[in-house]
Amino acid sequence: MISYETLTQAIARGIITAEQANQIQALTSTDAPPQDDEKLRFITGFGDLFVAIGLVLFLGALGYFLSHWTVAAVGAGLAVACWGLAEFFTRKRRMALPSLLLLVGFVGSILVAVSFGLALLQSDTSPLEWHFAVGGLIAAVAAWGHYRRFKTPISPAAGCGALTGMLVTLVYSAAPDAAPVVIPFLLLIAGIIAFTLALRLDFQDPRRETRRTDIAFWLHLLAAPLIVHPTMFWIGALSSGSNPVLTLGLFCVLALIALAADRRAILVSGLLYAGVAISYLGQTRGLSADTPIALALLLLGALILALSAGWRAIRRTLLALLPAPLRRVLPQVN
Template sequence: MPAILLPAVRPVIDHALLSRAVSRGILTAAQVEALDRLAREVAAPEPERVDDDERLRFITGFADIFVTLGIALFLGAAWWLAGDTLGETGSRALVAALAWGLAEFFTRRRRMALPSIALLAIFAVESFLAVSSMAGIAVGWGSALPGPSGSGAPAPLPYAGAALATLALCALHYRRFSVPITIAAGAAALAGTLLALAFALVPSLDAGAFSALLVAAGLAVFALAMRFDLADRQRQTRRTDIAFWLHLLAAPLIVHPMLTTVLRSGDAPTTVSAILVLGVVLLLALVALVTDRRAILVAGLTYAGIAFGTLIRDAGFTSRAAPLSFLALGAFVLLLSAGWHAMRGLVLRGLPARLAARLPHPIGAR
């Protein structure tokens, strides 16, 4: 018997059509009832399976990598060649302008993910460096940020002006191209502006106060990231991409000052400081599980490796401290990755039901 190709049908039965089929003798009432039961079975919701993996729109194809390589070569060569004739300010401004021009094609027309990210990053950095150079600030990475009092850094007001100008340019870029990472770039520029203004108002700020300001900025960025996350709990819109980049910015702002302070409490890391660092990393893991954002945890992995190395060294395995540290850190990451879903469900079930239900992918809220 030849195979019969049936047209695709919708999961919902058209009861008016079935009634006409019964009236014309095409179908019997019993057959219509059986079809109705079948339709309800097909349309019944399956057990909920929540995909709580972070989906990132980095690459839409190998063309993204190819184009990004071309962008790096082209803009790098343009900066190099323009430096002799236009100077530092002019060459930086030229690269920023070229990055905007390339975005008109690769971002606005082609909608290529990785090239759009690279072009925005280049535009923001080169804009900041161009304005900094115009204000007379050295553009070397060693002096590109204001520091605590006595560090030898120039006056912070030019930094504030450069960061504020970068914020304005990032806002224009987002209005034109709507690249999700732009929000994080603007948040970084705003944080830089506020930090520089703090140093301008209180020049005597020490390293401890600077670390506290960084942590405060990171917490503010984290709160903004959660606002975008909670507005798209199923992570299906542009908001989830914006939240990812904000989390990626917030994590080092929070983690680096805290753990650096702990590790620098003495001449060398001690057993006590290593245990404190691992405690902070475990706390980060808990926050990462609750929010379903691994980016929060990644920022603390380097410090976790240092802590593992300290504990292994103090246990007497000095000659093999490095490989054993990598082994412990890798085992920690793999264990967390393999049991992510189960551990996240366990953590969410320990939270109040109303709170858990509002989180992204509330797999343990019921």
Template structure:
């Protein structure tokens, strides 16, 4: 199984001509009866060996973390980060294995952050005293997240794994939220301020994802993979705060008005997903709309079958949307102004090959 970035790499290496690569893309699109740009493809597993190596890498990383923890709390994360980088030199840089590369990126960034956390656990009391204020804690979290973002930047420059950009962006978002919370003092008891900040950060990540998408409308290069992971990061950062702010996450039951609002928001997310040709928003909001629909069916008296009816309605709707995704997307994009539509991923595969980056 080959990704678009692999195909473009073959073109860059002069193994395939641009015309041959484009003909191959057109053939695959005709076989699938779907334009390649609408497939939202990304490389995850190239074979079972990816899973095998990933499991082995996780076992090794757990072992080195355990050994480091027995020496010093900070060394657990340091050993993980160092080992993940070393493994990436072979499995990412030389073997180009997809799933192990993702695991190693996450292990590296998590290890960097865990190193600083471990140091604070061991020495924080001596440095800051017995009682660390919330402001100081927020500043420390922001500083550690910023260092983690810097480390992921070096990882990106070395290995160019698409998910690395999302990991670094998440660290930067955490830095921004932590510093704002430190500057504004104690957050509200109901968590409104943190949720608003996460929502704003999520919108910023979404804008960054659209910038990457705009640079590769035909989704033929690594830039599209970077955008995919950024959209996957942005979606929960947008979805969860919105539904938290309207009260969906605060109790076991919501009124019919709130339930209808959740459904309306989900429809709006669906229109956005169609326009940008990314499904992350729909997946992230799925649990909330299932809960809201269950409440609606219960309100209308279908108590015994409310869960089954909800699953039937939502499952059927999503399958129909998937089956007619291209048609629905063409209709939605057709309603947009031409200058905006031209910034979105192409609805047909009519863009000349682009160099990989």
């Protein structure tokens, strides 16, 4: 199927007219199978997997030889290697999986190099948490620089994750007693910000044809656990004295959000808690030891299959029930 972006470029260059583009779209969509709006661009071919194996072997061995010096040297050396390799495999070859590995390796190596480098340079007894906080900030800046150079879609999410980690580290260092109370709020706020940014990108790319949708995917993937886990922690979803009905009710809310946003990450993040809640309900009904777990797996599997089969139809019904101002900012059903 010819992408919308390709047709737009063809119109701009005068190759075809807008009317012809519409006719081509109608022709290609007549007998085409349903398209997944949430494509995973991890692998563009077996070559991606082949190069990824080589990167893991090479960088792992390089890290081993650098470890004869200091941890900071390992981080600095790997960061330089990841950037240099990205100049070819990301900037020139545009290979998906290798680009992902090189970005994660680069940002993580910067974090290690800065954090342990500061620990070596400072002669005082400042807490190691402060070193990691500064490392997280520098890693976020490095992720931004990496995106400016290579346009890797995961870079903004990596930068947001580094900033969130920096703030969590600062809270642990500055107020360890208040950390268990403050950090869940902090994670939730970070998740909401990432989720809002992702929705904005989705709104700017309703057909999900450009790089914006890939950036939004990774932001949704980051936002989902940041939103779900603190919320479930507050209601004690995994504790023995939890309220399974409340947990399942919250899971249903997450399912509605996933359907409205047309993103499944937040729903997947809540599956564990829904399974535990179903298991607890089975135990209260006097089922044998293993039966509640099997029941939870059966019901969750059936739910996932049902949503997969009727995702677009369910979304269409849900969007029709939402207020018009909210409906306009959400992805539409194609």
